[in-house]
Amino acid sequence: MSPTVEDKPSTAVKLSLLTLSAMVVGSMVGAGVFSLPRRFAEETGVAGALIAWAIAGVGMLMLAFVFQSLAVRRPDLDAGVYAYAKAGFGEYLGFFSAFGYWASACVGNVTYWVLIMSTIGAIWPALGDGDTLLAVVLSSIGLWAFFLLIKRGVKEAAAINRIVTVAKVVPILVFVILALFYLDTDVFAENWGGADYAGSLFDQVRGTMLATVFVFLGVEGASVYSRHAKRRKDVGLATIFGFLSVFAVFASVTIVSYGIMPMSEIAELRQPSMAGVLEYAVGTWGKVFVSVGLIISVLGAYLAWTLMAAEVLYVAAKDDDMPRFLRRATPDDVPVPALVMSTVLVQVVLIITMFSDDAFNFALDLTSALTLIPFLLAAAFALKISLRPDPLAQRERTGRDLAVALLATLYTAFLLYAAGLRFVLLSFIVYAPATILFVMARREQSRRLFSPGELVICAVSAAGGVMGVIALAAGWISL
Numbered sequence: 001m002s003p004t005v006e007d008k009p010s011t012a013v014k015l016s017l018l019t020l021s022a023m024v025v026g027s028m029v030g031a032g033v034f035s036l037p038r039r040f041a042e043e044t045g046v047a048g049a050l051i052a053w054a055i056a057g058v059g060m061l062m063l064a065f066v067f068q069s070l071a072v073r074r075p076d077l078d079a080g081v082y083a084y085a086k087a088g089f090g091e092y093l094g095f096f097s098a099f100g101y102w103a104s105a106c107v108g109n110v111t112y113w114v115l116i117m118s119t120i121g122a123i124w125p126a127l128g129d130g131d132t133l134l135a136v137v138l139s140s141i142g143l144w145a146f147f148l149l150i151k152r153g154v155k156e157a158a159a160i161n162r163i164v165t166v167a168k169v170v171p172i173l174v175f176v177i178l179a180l181f182y183l184d185t186d187v188f189a190e191n192w193g194g195a196d197y198a199g200s201l202f203d204q205v206r207g208t209m210l211a212t213v214f215v216f217l218g219v220e221g222a223s224v225y226s227r228h229a230k231r232r233k234d235v236g237l238a239t240i241f242g243f244l245s246v247f248a249v250f251a252s253v254t255i256v257s258y259g260i261m262p263m264s265e266i267a268e269l270r271q272p273s274m275a276g277v278l279e280y281a282v283g284t285w286g287k288v289f290v291s292v293g294l295i296i297s298v299l300g301a302y303l304a305w306t307l308m309a310a311e312v313l314y315v316a317a318k319d320d321d322m323p324r325f326l327r328r329a330t331p332d333d334v335p336v337p338a339l340v341m342s343t344v345l346v347q348v349v350l351i352i353t354m355f356s357d358d359a360f361n362f363a364l365d366l367t368s369a370l371t372l373i374p375f376l377l378a379a380a381f382a383l384k385i386s387l388r389p390d391p392l393a394q395r396e397r398t399g400r401d402l403a404v405a406l407l408a409t410l411y412t413a414f415l416l417y418a419a420g421l422r423f424v425l426l427s428f429i430v431y432a433p434a435t436i437l438f439v440m441a442r443r444e445q446s447r448r449l450f451s452p453g454e455l456v457i458c459a460v461s462a463a464g465g466v467m468g469v470i471a472l473a474a475g476w477i478s479l
Contacts, residue, residue, distance in 0.1 A: 038273030059411030088381030171293025183259035432465030
């Protein structure tokens with residue numbers, strides 16, 4: 001193993017605007033976009049999809065503006081999502097934000113391996129839907145191969161991600177163009193209202209919200225990796241550029257699919273459903289084309305998310321909010337213990353998928369739910385420093401800052417409501433045991449374990465975790 005250094009500043013690799021932007025795009029363009037046709041068709045028709053994308057687009061744009069604004073106003077805060085929660089609401093909630101963001105990244109990485117194996121499983125039945133023993137073994141080999149790649153150095157991994165980002169966007173754009181060419185206006189019109197679905201239009205839109213969250217995860221990518229930026233303002237520019245680059249693509253993939261085949265049939269497609277839609281339009285080669293693009297896309301997204309997951313643990317440990325062993329890094333600036341911990345969690349969840357009925361969709365929704373609390377805390381921090389002066393801010397607050405922060409906070413709060421009690425309780429099951437790491441960090445510093453306010457938060461999270469376990473055991477909620 002390469003030598004490690006602890007409590008000693010390493011020579012941080014500096015990333016350009018182009019590379020930071022590629023990390024944002026690479027983070028967002030992953031497994032989610034290839035599953036969009038089926039996920040939306042299961043919930044709503046064209047009208048509901050347009051409304052859902054309008055809400056998601058405005059809400060996520062506000063969140064992107066929040067990260068852009070905070071990167072300029074508080075350049076002292078690194079690893080954005082985690083650091084903003086800590087600065088605004090204390091160490092314990094900052095710790096929860098870091099852990100939740102890290103856990104969501106790891107669970108999201110599991111969906112990538114499941115989807116790759118499911119894609120290959122269409123021609124190799126032994127892989128099933130990506131959750132058979134053979135699929136898990138092959139996924140595990142790929143998992144540890146990526147670990148060795150990233151361990152070589154952040155600079156090399158980031159450079160590979162920039163190349164892969166270009167390679168994986170092309171097949172998605174080709175899909176949209178071909179779908180427009182083969183679009184049947186009569187089919188599109190029949191799919192307009194989603195009349196066959198139970199519930200109001202509001203319920204239909206609400207049902208799509210977690211899917212939109214998942215595909216936009218990564219909009220904060222440049223903020224998370226802010227300590228590596230050559231210029232601080234590049235963090236905000238990369239965030240906005242990355243968001244605008246993919247929003248139209250995501251919405252287009254969803255909407256044009258409604259013009260290819262009836263949504264009742266789209267809802268029954270095997271994932272990745274984008275491959276099934278193109279196969280319906282142009283034949284078998286379309287399915288193969290999308291499947292190859294998916295594998296490239298998912299591997300690139302996996303690389304970006306593994307980098308970000310390890311970075312969050314590393315920076316939290318440097319700030320004494322995680323145990324000290326996670327602050328170690330190699331001379332090449334790779335936080336190896338954090339990388340190992342991330343890889344191990346992905347490995348454990350991969351094994352669990354063999355016992356799940358629908359590993360992909362469950363992991364996708366849980367990933368989204370785990371990210372909502374860190375997003376809400378970041379938006380609330382922006383709202384907090386927009387309502388009153390912040391002595392550490394590098395520029396004065398503006399009316400625009402207040403409006404953006406308020407809209408972003410309302411949007412993320414609505415997402416928690418849309419997620420529903422099931423995923424809130426499941427999130428508590430994940431969050432509650434994490435307090436052990438917080439206690440380890442406090443003991444290392446010979447500090448009081450909890451303040452009175454932190455004890456209340458601990459009690460709430462523990463109660464939520466217990467309720468979640470009881471609900472699972474009683475069958476009130478399921479995996």
